[in-house]
Amino acid sequence: MNMTCDQFRDLLIDHVEGELIVDVQELFEFHRTRCPNCGAxxxxYHYTIRITRKLPGPPLPAEVEARLRESLRPHLGGGD
Ligand SMILES: [Zn+2]
Structure with a gap:
């Protein structure tokens, strides 16, 4: 069974939260290693999570967050 890129993206948050069941996690990893787009x-996504979570003190300034979202935009939607 293969996972589509759409499914991959739908599961991304659960993956990051560590909430995927093992079977799904395996499919997820399989897709990631086979699909350069989703790997990137x-x-x-991981990078963004890391810097937004590890930053001490107050939450990210809106401006910084906006810039992060901007840098991720090319990966969102479209493509396959
Ligand atoms: Zn993919």
Whole structure:
């Protein structure tokens, strides 16, 4: 069974939260290793999560967050 890119993106948040069941996680990893687009997408997503969560003190300034979203936009929607 294969996972589509749409499914991959739908599961992304659950994956990051560690909430995927093992079977789904395996499909997810399989797709990630086979699909360069989704691999890159996941990487940038992880990166964003890391810097937004690890920053001490108050939440990200809106301006910084907007810039992050902007940098991720090419990966969102479209493509396959
Ligand atoms: Zn994909």
């Amino acid at each position: 997408y996941l990487e940038s």
